[in-house]
Amino acid sequence: MTRILLMGNPNVGKSALFSRLTGVQAIVSNYPGTTISYTRGYMKLGEETAEVIDVPGTYTLEPTSEAEEIALRLLESGDIVINVANAINLERNLYLTLQLLERGIPMVVALNLWDDTRHRGVDINLEKLEKSLGVPVIPTVAITGQGVKELAENIPRATSPTHPPTTRDERWVTIGKIIEQVQQIRHRHHTWRERLADASVKPLSGGFIALVILAASFFIVRLIGEGLINYVLDPLFNTLWSPVILKLSQLMGGAGFLHDLVIGKVIGGELNFVESFGLLTSGLYVPLGVVLPYIVSFYLVLGILEDTGYLPRLAVLMDTIMHRLGLHGYAIIPNLLGLGCNVPAILATRILESKRERFIAATLISIAVPCAALQAMIFGLVGARGLGYVAIVYGTLFIVWIILGIILNRTVKGFSPELLIEIPPYRLPPWRTVAQKLWLRTYGFLAEAIPIILGAILVINVLYILGVFDAIANFTAPVVTGLLGLPKEAVTALVIGFLRKDVALGMLAPLALSSGQLVVGSVVLAMLFPCVATFVVMLRELGVVNMLKAVGIMIVAALATGGLLNLIL
Amino acid sequence: MRRQMHGFGGRFKDNKPEADLVTLVQLKSGQSGTVVDIQGGRRMTDRLNALGIIPGKKITKTSAMLMRGPVTIEVDRVGVAIGFGMASKVTVRPGRVP
Numbered sequence: 001m002t003r004i005l006l007m008g009n010p011n012v013g014k015s016a017l018f019s020r021l022t023g024v025q026a027i028v029s030n031y032p033g034t035t036i037s038y039t040r041g042y043m044k045l046g047e048e049t050a051e052v053i054d055v056p057g058t059y060t061l062e063p064t065s066e067a068e069e070i071a072l073r074l075l076e077s078g079d080i081v082i083n084v085a086n087a088i089n090l091e092r093n094l095y096l097t098l099q100l101l102e103r104g105i106p107m108v109v110a111l112n113l114w115d116d117t118r119h120r121g122v123d124i125n126l127e128k129l130e131k132s133l134g135v136p137v138i139p140t141v142a143i144t145g146q147g148v149k150e151l152a153e154n155i156p157r158a159t160s161p162t163h164p165p166t167t168r169d170e171r172w173v174t175i176g177k178i179i180e181q182v183q184q185i186r187h188r189h190h191t192w193r194e195r196l197a198d199a200s201v202k203p204l205s206g207g208f209i210a211l212v213i214l215a216a217s218f219f220i221v222r223l224i225g226e227g228l229i230n231y232v233l234d235p236l237f238n239t240l241w242s243p244v245i246l247k248l249s250q251l252m253g254g255a256g257f258l259h260d261l262v263i264g265k266v267i268g269g270e271l272n273f274v275e276s277f278g279l280l281t282s283g284l285y286v287p288l289g290v291v292l293p294y295i296v297s298f299y300l301v302l303g304i305l306e307d308t309g310y311l312p313r314l315a316v317l318m319d320t321i322m323h324r325l326g327l328h329g330y331a332i333i334p335n336l337l338g339l340g341c342n343v344p345a346i347l348a349t350r351i352l353e354s355k356r357e358r359f360i361a362a363t364l365i366s367i368a369v370p371c372a373a374l375q376a377m378i379f380g381l382v383g384a385r386g387l388g389y390v391a392i393v394y395g396t397l398f399i400v401w402i403i404l405g406i407i408l409n410r411t412v413k414g415f416s417p418e419l420l421i422e423i424p425p426y427r428l429p430p431w432r433t434v435a436q437k438l439w440l441r442t443y444g445f446l447a448e449a450i451p452i453i454l455g456a457i458l459v460i461n462v463l464y465i466l467g468v469f470d471a472i473a474n475f476t477a478p479v480v481t482g483l484l485g486l487p488k489e490a491v492t493a494l495v496i497g498f499l500r501k502d503v504a505l506g507m508l509a510p511l512a513l514s515s516g517q518l519v520v521g522s523v524v525l526a527m528l529f530p531c532v533a534t535f536v537v538m539l540r541e542l543g544v545v546n547m548l549k550a551v552g553i554m555i556v557a558a559l560a561t562g563g564l565l566n567l568i569l
Numbered sequence: 570m571r572r573q574m575h576g577f578g579g580r581f582k583d584n585k586p587e588a589d590l591v592t593l594v595q596l597k598s599g600q601s602g603t604v605v606d607i608q609g610g611r612r613m614t615d616r617l618n619a620l621g622i623i624p625g626k627k628i629t630k631t632s633a634m635l636m637r638g639p640v641t642i643e644v645d646r647v648g649v650a651i652g653f654g655m656a657s658k659v660t661v662r663p664g665r666v667p
Binding site: 086089312317417418420421 | 612618631635638646649
């Protein structure tokens, strides 16, 4: 089968074009490095079906990061390249175009963001550009789909004109000549969007804008999350699902192994969806009634932030602070993604250049950045005791994030390069991509989390019945009770935390903990052991040795922090 | 490394380059200039090259963060943020961009 590669600089719209060509939905954002591994899809090429691959963005074929190395490896397997170039910044984009031409692989150029050229004052003579490069050049607007049909029709015209390999300086000379022939720039005045863009990377105005945006984001996430819980999901569960379950409980005789497995504990004819721990009660309520609303609200807000192009600016503002943690500003993006789910966050550390940075970032994320599922449960359970306690949990995790980062920066050997990123222009979020992304991420959560949650609840019930938890509880009592001040039964929650942190926190609910104990439990659960999905991705991304190191740091940090909190609270 | 700590002026006095050259860090926000030289290792020049920042390129400085924070510039209508250390190794001749 013919394999078509979509290649180009970061943030030129490869993923948007990919979605248009193949109908496969891919996550599209307005910052360089959204795609860190590749996505595959298929399209019709005449009579045949061709495979299309959305390759991570790369500036050059001399890779400077993991994502760029992936791009280079993929290039060797391709038959045709669609080189996606940014029409606004032809000069720099042509550098990769020339490198690709030197490879002698059949190619078509998609000149994307074509709609922006007019108001940015850029005039490109397409015929002359085609002639200079020797390959078809098709103007496209991937977000709206303009030009995509023409691009698809022109793929069979892909050619590989002979361009002998040259040096870096020679390439820039060639580009200079091409640009002189094909491009004219008209002077124009700054737009309000550009003024805002400038203001958001200036120290004072930028700091102010960042505070407003982050505070507003937090507020909106909570507003939508709580709104969905209070006005949609709780009423649904309480008025519709509850009677069904109570009836089923009666039918099953109100007790017994199967009853406890499916429905869990029913106390005095009352159901507690968090505490009952049956498959049809907690097993559905935790993922759908508590976590889902926050997944939806978090990813909606994140999606908007991603598509406006604000995140790289936040990276600039955070750079000085992140340097103290052995990272540079761009590492704020994987950390923010971690507030949704640690798995894509750890994958996103591929945008960082060095092994050292990736180790520090992945370790910090897995220890001190709680995922949305856990946060939803923290809001639900700890929030019921007062928002002050929620603030203690978040404050503690933030302090751990800072202190641990400083320690890792001082102790981990290696080299952390400096920030060097492209800052995209602000755009109004295209609602279609925002909605598409929200759906992809929500679906991803439902498909991956629900089976694991149901599995976890099954395992919990079986282990209870077998008495395994009692054995573990007695064995670990000195640490759990002595150091953390929690009842020894709490250890079951810490063990289950390995499967799902949201379910695990739910296990603390029936233990009648004091508010202080609940805070200690939440913090330790957040820090100790990543869930199994995060564990696997860390193993893959960091390797066995570094993953074990991270886990060691995790255990020490979690117990130290938990012990300290226990003394204070 | 030590020498840089004592200020960027020192290096210029020793090497006697043209008097009007400044680093990206010293260039004022809003000011334009032409990149003259990049004094760094292969790795650094490679990364800057990838973003089109090469000798002869005209740039405009947009802003600089406080406390040795990054410098942001505009190159060919695209914004780029450059870490402080790297920016201090890029020499620029200030002047209007036509």
